[in-house]
Amino acid sequence: MEYLYRYRSIKSLFKYKELDNLSIYFAKPDELNDQMEKYMNVVWQGDAIAFQGLFKHYLYTLTYLYFSAVVRNPKQDVDTNNLPIFFDIKVLEAPEMQDMFKDIYNKFFAFSGVAQFPSKMAASKKKFTIDEMVFVFRGLHLYAYTVIDIVIKSYFFGKNRANTLEEVYDMVTQWNGYNQILDILTSGKYSAEQIEKAQTDFVIQQQIYRELLNKDLYKDKNTHNISLLTFDFPEIYMRNITKLLYNGYCIACFSGTYQNEPMWAHYADSESGVCLQYKIRHHNGEKCLNLYSVSNIIVTEKEEKIEKNFHDVPVFRVLYSNEYPEIDFFTSLGVLPMPIIQNFWLCNYDKTEFSSCLSSYQPVERWIVEYHKKAINHICTKAQNWSYEQEYRIFQRDVFTPISENKENRLANYSITDLEAIIFGRNVSSEEKRKIANIIETHCHEKNHSVKFYDLYYSSITKKLELRNCLDVLTTN
Numbered sequence: 001m002e003y004l005y006r007y008r009s010i011k012s013l014f015k016y017k018e019l020d021n022l023s024i025y026f027a028k029p030d031e032l033n034d035q036m037e038k039y040m041n042v043v044w045q046g047d048a049i050a051f052q053g054l055f056k057h058y059l060y061t062l063t064y065l066y067f068s069a070v071v072r073n074p075k076q077d078v079d080t081n082n083l084p085i086f087f088d089i090k091v092l093e094a095p096e097m098q099d100m101f102k103d104i105y106n107k108f109f110a111f112s113g114v115a116q117f118p119s120k121m122a123a124s125k126k127k128f129t130i131d132e133m134v135f136v137f138r139g140l141h142l143y144a145y146t147v148i149d150i151v152i153k154s155y156f157f158g159k160n161r162a163n164t165l166e167e168v169y170d171m172v173t174q175w176n177g178y179n180q181i182l183d184i185l186t187s188g189k190y191s192a193e194q195i196e197k198a199q200t201d202f203v204i205q206q207q208i209y210r211e212l213l214n215k216d217l218y219k220d221k222n223t224h225n226i227s228l229l230t231f232d233f234p235e236i237y238m239r240n241i242t243k244l245l246y247n248g249y250c251i252a253c254f255s256g257t258y259q260n261e262p263m264w265a266h267y268a269d270s271e272s273g274v275c276l277q278y279k280i281r282h283h284n285g286e287k288c289l290n291l292y293s294v295s296n297i298i299v300t301e302k303e304e305k306i307e308k309n310f311h312d313v314p315v316f317r318v319l320y321s322n323e324y325p326e327i328d329f330f331t332s333l334g335v336l337p338m339p340i341i342q343n344f345w346l347c348n349y350d351k352t353e354f355s356s357c358l359s360s361y362q363p364v365e366r367w368i369v370e371y372h373k374k375a376i377n378h379i380c381t382k383a384q385n386w387s388y389e390q391e392y393r394i395f396q397r398d399v400f401t402p403i404s405e406n407k408e409n410r411l412a413n414y415s416i417t418d419l420e421a422i423i424f425g426r427n428v429s430s431e432e433k434r435k436i437a438n439i440i441e442t443h444c445h446e447k448n449h450s451v452k453f454y455d456l457y458y459s460s461i462t463k464k465l466e467l468r469n470c471l472d473v474l475t476t477n
Helices: 010-015 048-072 095-110 112-123 130-156 159-174 177-186 192-213 226-244 261-267 338-345 356-361 364-379 384-389 430-447
Strands: 003-008 023-025 041-043 249-255 274-279 281-283 286-299 304-314 319-321 326-328 381-383 391-397 411-414 419-424 452-459 464-469
Touching (some): 048 095, 048 130, 048 226, 095 130, 177 192, 261 384, 281 304, 356 364, 381 384
Parallel strands (some): 319 381
Antiparallel strands (some): 286 304
């Protein structure tokens, strides 16, 4: 028989009634103690049309936010964790949006200093990292913002108001840093000093812009969120668009051993807690735990119904590596429907030319299999420094609806018959042991099952943690 081990504090067992309810909590990535849980090793590599689609989406998202924060409701805070990166094609194709955004897109690429970016980035054959893409967008952002400002104000406030940022527009189109950005990133080798110098140029450029905003001439100085839209947007945008790759998920963590002293210290309150020993099942050659958890989502026109049943949940072993799995952005847009990928992201503005990246999505059955394999690799890879944990994971992934946002959906239950034993840390009191045993005895009586109870001790013979029968409680029957 194979087992999994879950280290728990006494607080978790009693306060959250984990033993009373025989429950396992699935945590969201930001609730776990590894700060890299949400990190994605995303790279951008593709042809010129793919990069045009990325810049087009950047412009669209910034345009949408600008319109909301400057025109529609200047006093409403922009939610930086939920930028409008998802959109309906119908919104983009509405006549008023179509004309205005087309003017923004054409004006943006009319400037040769910017127009060269998609083709040169594609020609370099380079895999651009998140930090490098932030570097690109920081260099282009003031130009993008002034284009949007000028075009939108010409539509809603007339040409006189639109001319208020022409001075800034002249400044950013005369800046000589665009070629410098491309030269640095496409050269294949660049130093930290080169990046630092370019970043300093960005800061100088932004400072000039701040001074212009402080002039009475520019009414924007009173617009809520102006700093976010004009200066902070590139980093916030890059943080948000990784949501286009994979849906949300939640995780329950286990270990392959009870003999791990750091695990007892970190997760069982320095041996003031316990370690639960679960039986592993096998289904279609996979290791599983049988859990009562979300098993299906029924979507109708009126509602979304979440069903819970007992079913086998696959167990995955965590891979420890010094490198996180690489995720190719343009071929991993799995959260988006194919019409959006094909008719917005991976085509030119007029939809007459399409990116070669589209071929990666065909045949779609094969792409789906590979896509889900990569999702599992992403969820189940941690840095080598964590290898002492010998971790295994089970997880739930959002599909049609964000089930992980609801804590009730993140609770699973198991049968007492799948609990083999409870191991008490060396600092658990006799009273706490008896209280735990009484709870377990009630469950066991209902199922005619027995759970073993062990005390943990350090053996001077084997030189490691070992088990002996707990004398404070009797084995339940």
